[in-house]
Amino acid sequence: MLTEIDFSSQQEHLKNVSRTFALTIPMLPDALVDYISNAYLLCRIADTVEDDPKAAVDKKISWLKSFSLFCKEGFNDEMELLKLHKQAVDLVHDGAVDKEFDLISDMPAVIKRTLTYPVKIKNILSRGVSILSLGMSRSLEGTEIKDLNDVDHYCYYVAGVVGELLAALFYEHNHDIDRKELMALSVSFGEGLQLTNILKDRLVDKDREACFLPIKKDGSNASEVVKEYLAICQGHLDDALSFILMIPTKESGIRLFCLLNIAMATATLKLLSEADVAEDRNVKISRRTVKILYILSKMVVKNNILTRMFFSYISRGVKRVKRDPHELRSRVSCWERLPF
Structure with a gap:
């Protein structure tokens, strides 16, 4: 037993x-x-x-x-x-x-x-982990990243679905949340965090002959692509902020969990935007920065205006490209239609 x-x-x-x-x-x-x-x-x-x-x-x-x-x-x-x-x-x-x-x-x-x-919690975990595992198997079968659509689909299977899983759990915890709108933003939320990791780990991935951005094999377009995806990533993190603001202010624990994660991602993007694309492979925010971000996040998280001001401050100077999170989810998500 x-x-x-x-x-x-x-x-x-x-x-x-x-x-x-x-x-x-x-x-x-x-x-x-x-x-x-x-x-x-x-x-x-x-x-x-x-x-x-x-x-x-x-x-x-x-x-x-x-x-x-x-x-x-x-x-x-x-x-x-x-x-x-x-x-x-x-x-x-x-x-x-x-x-x-x-x-x-x-x-x-x-x-x-x-x-x-x-049962409802178990079903959410069942759906999310099932989609993620199948996506990993498909990645191992061969993932050729040729364009943004390929990036979106790859990020969905390893992170966007996790955003959906979190959104579903948050709604089950508090039914005052607008489930439809939170789910609509959830894939963009997950993609923002995943793209941050892809950009941060790009050179390490290159060493093992892996690449999750549409960079040519000779690397001739690497600088241009990295700059483009830094802006795309920050746009997704802006959607992640909207995701947080959908959650009632009384749910400060949920909001803090999400806010600190996107604050650390945004701080990482800022370092990456200032780094040498070809050489810097150890771009990482310091423990001191994490501690400061935690303290500030905790101070502002119960107030939407302060939360917006905080995020605007830490992301200042980082270019962003705004995309439609509803279109993204409708194109890549398997949450309502399991791929079996």
Whole structure:
């Protein structure tokens, strides 16, 4: 009989595999801390398999598709869970770092905790993690980024769907939220955070012959493309601010969780806009900056006017391109139509 992981052990895993989310998730209301921590670990399990440097690509694709289907069907098949767990352990045994392998080892217990949640919460996690895992399998099958549409679809599967998952959870927590409008902004919110990481890690990705921007193989258009996508990314982060302002001011924990994440992303974009596109591979905001952003975010988060002023101040000087978040979601989202 499989047993669920306890809350403290779940949070220890979170701390071990993501310092950023271990910092921001505890800002949420208590129930959401549990649900979103669990959701992050489910996503990280899939990500650990996808990123394993030593596992065979065809085996990773097969596992991710099977895991996606298992999640889509509500995490309920215990025999399938045991099979997926054994396969995952075998796949990442030689390539995963210790903390990630520990998470894979606890995979059945993490999912057993998922099964204890209310049906609506479990269904949201089921849908989100299923889409994300399938997207990862498709990425491994070969992702050629030729234009902005390709970037949008790639970002949707690894981050836009997470924005949708968060929006759905926030609505279940507080039905005063305009669910339709929050969902409309959620994909742009997720893409802004993902594009920040793509831009920040571009040179590291290049070393492993990966590229998630439409940059030519000879790199001749790299500077132009990076500048273009810095502006596109800031436009998405502007939508992320609108996402936050849709949430009632009394939900200060949810707002702070979102605001600090986009504030750190915007600060990173500012550094990137001032960096050498060809050479700077260690662009990262300092711990002191994170601390300052946290203090300021906490001061303004309960007031929409102050929140807007704060975001305007930290993003000043960064060019932005405004896109239509409704059109983006209608074009890329699978949330209402699972791709099976």
